[in-house]
Amino acid sequence: MSAKDTLKSFRKKITPAYLTKLAVLTAISFILYFFAKFSLPFIFPSFLDMQFSELPAILAGFSLGPVAGVLVIILKCLLKFPFTSTAFVGELTDMVLGILYVLPASIIYYRDKNKKNALKGLLIGTIASTVGALILNRFVSVPFYVDFFFHGNFDVIVNMCKPLYPSVTRSTFYLYYLSAAVFPFNVLRLFIVSFLTFLVYKRISKILHWEIKSRKDQPEDQADNRAESTPDNEPADLKNED
Numbered sequence: 001m002s003a004k005d006t007l008k009s010f011r012k013k014i015t016p017a018y019l020t021k022l023a024v025l026t027a028i029s030f031i032l033y034f035f036a037k038f039s040l041p042f043i044f045p046s047f048l049d050m051q052f053s054e055l056p057a058i059l060a061g062f063s064l065g066p067v068a069g070v071l072v073i074i075l076k077c078l079l080k081f082p083f084t085s086t087a088f089v090g091e092l093t094d095m096v097l098g099i100l101y102v103l104p105a106s107i108i109y110y111r112d113k114n115k116k117n118a119l120k121g122l123l124i125g126t127i128a129s130t131v132g133a134l135i136l137n138r139f140v141s142v143p144f145y146v147d148f149f150f151h152g153n154f155d156v157i158v159n160m161c162k163p164l165y166p167s168v169t170r171s172t173f174y175l176y177y178l179s180a181a182v183f184p185f186n187v188l189r190l191f192i193v194s195f196l197t198f199l200v201y202k203r204i205s206k207i208l209h210w211e212i213k214s215r216k217d218q219p220e221d222q223a224d225n226r227a228e229s230t231p232d233n234e235p236a237d238l239k240n241e242d
Contacts, residue, residue, distance in 0.1 A: 061106025063208035073098035101129035122194040
């Protein structure tokens with residue numbers, strides 16, 4: 001399929017139902033991102049917030065397609081911009097990591113909707129996002145925070161981690177922080193998101209595909225008329241889920 005055909009096909013999917021579901025899932029994702037977060041200071045540094053805002057995004061990716069999942073990630077981070085406390089770096093980092101999780105997972109699942117692909121996609125998305133978190137924390141986030149907030153004083157962030165890692169020093173900071181904090185933190189967080197996705201998606205799939213169900217319930221002549229205006233690539237009603 002050419003790029004022009006792909007764009008034409010995507011435009012056909014932009015229906016009021018599609019936009020409504022996208023807006024609702026984005027709103028839920030933003031609420032989870034902005035309000036429903038907490039730290040685990042006895043396990044990880046207190047500035048690492050545990051939050052599960054990728055859940056609505058992965059549900060969007062599975063039900064509406066990869067583009068919808070990515071849009072939920074981008075929009076919820078953009079909505080957070082006016083309230084940033086990290087000079088936008090935290091939101092941009094979360095945006096990249098969210099896309100790294102949702103995009104591969106939803107692409108793999110959307111090609112053939114079954115449990116095996118769902119598990120495979122969630123696993124690959126978790127790996128991609130975790131690797132991205134290690135790279136971004138090492139070369140972007142931590143260096144920026146040290147320069148911008150601590151005026152280049154690296155000892156400040158080292159001391160913030162000392163309660164958990166008493167042996168940490170400036171020279172060993174990244175070894176401790178990446179291996180004992182960033183890596184297990186992201187694996188745990190995304191494992192929970194993936195588990196919840198696998199647990200609830202089938203149960204709410206009928207809601208996420210409500211316009212398809214209502215179309216099936218119409219009289220045959222009305223359904224035939226609607227079918228003429230229905231995109232050929234409309235997602236199936238999860239017939240391969242079992």
